[in-house]
Amino acid sequence: MNSSTELTDLFNSLDQAAMLKLAMIVFGALVLIIISQRALPWLANRLHGSLRHFLLASVPLIRLLLVLAALILTVPIVIEPSLRNMVTILGAVGLAIGFALKDYASSLIAGVVSAFEQPYRPGDWVEIDGHYGEVMNVGMRTVALVTVDDDYITVPHLKLWSSAVRNANNGTPTLQCNASFYVHPEHDMSRAREALESVAMTSPYLCFDEPVVVVIREEIWGTKYTLRAYPVDPRQQFRFVTDLTARGREALTRAGARPLLPGSLALESI
């Protein structure tokens, strides 16, 4: 009974004015979060290049700041923010989370970390846990990807603690694409290389601000060419690789390099 009175003493008495204040803070924070989450992506998708990625990346950070601001405003209304009270409350909450909601809390904390460290941001192309796709939303607990197959995948931020995150463009509009070709070793390599460079330079998807590189590797079964180039927009990566592959194969044949496999199109993107 005594401890129950002490626990009750932690909290301020919530009169009608305090309740109204609380409701207004929560409502205001929610409205601002919804507005920022709708308006910023809307605006970003009407822009291009770095500005688009910057705006998309700011969405989770702004939401986190709004949540923190709401908490800072709410706590003094609900409890008397003395050291003793805070330790008691945080201890009780920590205990509950530690037993019942460990993974959930871990994901929330990883969400906070991800907002600052930014291993992924909306608009990035990432691979997490074997899933490759564009980050559509970075929530408080999860990150949502849309894959090439148009699957919507939700991955908890918790994966940050244990899995590698491969980010192909890292908050920029620059994303390298690779098209690989496997050819018979008997051919003129310099002609083949020049032909592949021409293929990249003549692709309408090409971003000229970034280099075009042809990597040649001798394997025991033949020669592997990898054409590395960048599209003007990361969202074009698969169409770009398709274009490079289709025209690259034709150009190699013209240059006297026979493909090793029937339809040797190896599409991959890093």
Place this chain on the structure above:
Amino acid sequence: MDEGNSSAPGPWHTVPIEEYTLPPDGRTNLVKKRWKALRQRFSGEDGEAEVFRAEADLRELPNVRLAHIVPPIDWSSAARSLAQAFSEVTLGGVLKPGARSSKSEDTTPWFFVSQPYCDHGSILENWAAEHHARVWQPPGTEQILNGDSAWLEALPKGNGQPWVLPALELCFFRHANGLDLLRGFMERALSGEWGPGIIGCDSWAFAFVQRIFPLTGVPAMTLQAFDGPMLADYFVRGRTTPGSRNQIRFLSARSGEPLVPDETQDAYASTGAPSDDEQDLPEFRQLAAHCQGNPGLAWHYWRKQLRSEPETEQQDRAEVRGTGGTTQNTDGPGSSDNVWVAQDVETPPMLAEADEDVAFVLHAILLHRGLTTNLLTLLLPSPRARIASQLLRLQALGLLTRDGERWQVAPLAYSTVREFLRVRRYLTDAF
């Protein structure tokens, strides 16, 4: 080398490309333009400033009168400035840091790069006619795609006589099979095999060629930008006949004031010389900034800006019928003919939902200074039906025009199209 006509080339100056200077208001105007584009994108509205004359009441000038007031640009003056630059370069006069030695300039060609709508072909052909230079025609489409070296072999070896290739942009395609001839030509031309010459090239094609065949140290010249006073000089003084009593007065539809002060225009009329005074010519400054100093583009805008009173228009028609094309003002001796100048020209808006297909079409057309539907189908990864449909849609919006079989970006849409491609990180020209 014969310098030909030594009269002053007026406002035309040929300068190394790195010395091209945007008109003074270029930056401010660029910010204003981008703000306007952004506002249009989000609101779909365009704020109109208060104008002295309601522009809707004014009429566009009839073509005959327009041809009289704004005749086509005479590129022979630009050719004279080119001749001056060429003789200076070949004599070792104005080589810039990073360029080759004057000795090698005697045998190697240099580039003359011009922005769209500045007819480098005409300039170079004018120059070639004056200097008895050989003019080389570009190869045919099949020759380019087959890398047919017969075209290269047919070009005569150097015998000291200069040569001109007026349009390098017509010698390649942005296609894996369309670059061999370009590479072969550049290699042999720059080695000095054909002696001194000038390669004309559109600025967009030049940006692309530099990526295919790096041109470090090769001199590239261009026409210097026209600023406001130079445009005023060209468009107003050019229409003011010294000694004539009937003068055309260009009045601003925004303020009702003459664009060029009457005393300055009178000075033109009496002496034929431009005023040396620094003048505030906001309309011309704005025009120069909007066109980034491109005189060919400014010419198109200026024509579109000119308006007449409705009754004057009827009068014009009657006069044109009566005089066989020439217009006269009947107000009496010393009177002037008023032409209103609209504050702004309505430019075709870019499609709000423009996708990458649109960007590809516009970019390919600019890189090649015009393409046919067949060639676009060859160069782009989209099916022919989709390309044809895009072309018709862009034409309906006023973004493209058709010149025979070739599609071109409409002059008034050029700034919009360039900005559309620039923000999407497509390769653009250096201007």
